[in-house]
Amino acid sequence: MDANRTAFDAVRLRPRVLVDVAEPDPAVRLIGSGLSVPVGVAPTAYHRMAHPDGEVETARGTGVAGALFVVSTFASRTLEDIAASAAGPLWLQLYWLRDRAKLTRLVRRAEAAGFSALVLTVDTPHLGLRRRDLRNGFALDPELAPANLDDQDANLQHQGRDGESALARHAAQAFDASITWADLAWLRGLTTLPILLKGVLTAEDALLAVESEMNGVIVSNHGGRQLDGAVPSLVALREVVAAVGGRIPVLVDGSVRSGRDVFVALALGARAVLVGRPVLWSLAVGGGDGVADMLRLLTREFVQTMALTGRPRVADIDDSAIA
Numbered sequence: 001m002d003a004n005r006t007a008f009d010a011v012r013l014r015p016r017v018l019v020d021v022a023e024p025d026p027a028v029r030l031i032g033s034g035l036s037v038p039v040g041v042a043p044t045a046y047h048r049m050a051h052p053d054g055e056v057e058t059a060r061g062t063g064v065a066g067a068l069f070v071v072s073t074f075a076s077r078t079l080e081d082i083a084a085s086a087a088g089p090l091w092l093q094l095y096w097l098r099d100r101a102k103l104t105r106l107v108r109r110a111e112a113a114g115f116s117a118l119v120l121t122v123d124t125p126h127l128g129l130r131r132r133d134l135r136n137g138f139a140l141d142p143e144l145a146p147a148n149l150d151d152q153d154a155n156l157q158h159q160g161r162d163g164e165s166a167l168a169r170h171a172a173q174a175f176d177a178s179i180t181w182a183d184l185a186w187l188r189g190l191t192t193l194p195i196l197l198k199g200v201l202t203a204e205d206a207l208l209a210v211e212s213e214m215n216g217v218i219v220s221n222h223g224g225r226q227l228d229g230a231v232p233s234l235v236a237l238r239e240v241v242a243a244v245g246g247r248i249p250v251l252v253d254g255s256v257r258s259g260r261d262v263f264v265a266l267a268l269g270a271r272a273v274l275v276g277r278p279v280l281w282s283l284a285v286g287g288g289d290g291v292a293d294m295l296r297l298l299t300r301e302f303v304q305t306m307a308l309t310g311r312p313r314v315a316d317i318d319d320s321a322i323a
């Protein structure tokens with residue numbers, strides 16, 4: 001997690017001057033959707049831990065800001081309720097469940113509710129070793145449950161033995177850790193929605209994603225929550241962008257905390273970024289309005305960076321903008 005942040009801080013900008021920057025334009029199109037800014041909300045579980053109305057508020061605030069919302073498999077509100085309060089594009093993040101009938105139902109509901117892409121998270125065959133969750137015997141509040149999984153019987157609300165995390169226990173029961181690249185054909189055949197892979201950190205896997213007819217990759221080390229010591233996502237971005245060679249969009253997440261960071265990611269070849277923890281913090285502080293404020297702050301900072309680097313259009317942002 002620290003290395004993700006350090007990688008952003010290490011980048012320096014090369015501003016060009018005497019360019020017409022009277023009206024910088026941060027808008028983009030991404031996988032068929034128009035966005036006011038190349039920013040999305042990263043999938044994070046259980047937004048009702050941060051706000052009583054959970055993902056419904058996140059969707060409202062994200063729509064106000066003209067950003068994208070990637071809804072987690074472990075959302076604490078139904079896909080239909082989230083869609084009803086969303087004013088912008090929604091994508092659904094999937095964990096590959098052992099129960100393929102359950103996975104299929106999730107995809108069908110996303111299609112019916114108007115979700116416009118799927119994001120398969122591939123860095124979590126097992127949950128990472130999260131020592132704080134083990135020490136505090138992490139379990140969900142009895143009021144909370146994964147609203148889209150019919151897993152009321154999953155014991156997520158019950159603390160287990162000492163040193164056991166309910167999330168890790170549930171992931172071990174529910175996730176299929178045996179899937180390989182060959183299994184992607186099944187998902188590809190299940191739906192016509194675009195599919196992106198989240199959690200790619202190498203050129204080798206990015207090439208396999210292209211060969212597997214995936215529609216995008218999200219370079220991510222899961223915010224440092226999975227493989228401790230993995231390469232920072234901003235560093236991995238360079239080799240993934242080079243390998244993909246523009247054939248499919250590359251997104252990145254991990255410690256994006258300002259509009260300058262958004263600019264840096266785009267200069268390194270990302271088409272958009274996802275933001276995780278700041279969404280939970282702003283949701284806890286101010287609900288949907290808080291999320292909208294945070295995303296608009298990122299947008300203002302991004303526009304400011306475009307102006308002061310002499311790159312008034314998103315298409316002008318390339319690696320000539322960084323030292």
Ligand SMILES: Cc1cc2nc3c(=O)[nH]c(=O)nc-3n(C[C@H](O)[C@H](O)[C@H](O)COP(=O)(O)O)c2cc1C
Nearest residue numbers: 042043044045072121222223253254255275276277
């Ligand atoms: C509390 C929390 C829950 C998360 N839940 C999910 C999840 O359900 N699915 C997923 O693909 N990633 C999940 N992630 C990872 C995020 O999508 C993202 O990759 C990571 O947080 C990096 O972004 P950040 O540094 O801006 O937080 C979670 C991260 C956090 C902090």
Ligand SMILES: CC(C)CC(=O)C(=O)O
Nearest residue numbers: 045074127167171222225
């Ligand atoms: C419920 C978890 C599997 C969600 C997740 O991906 C995370 O906590 O990082």
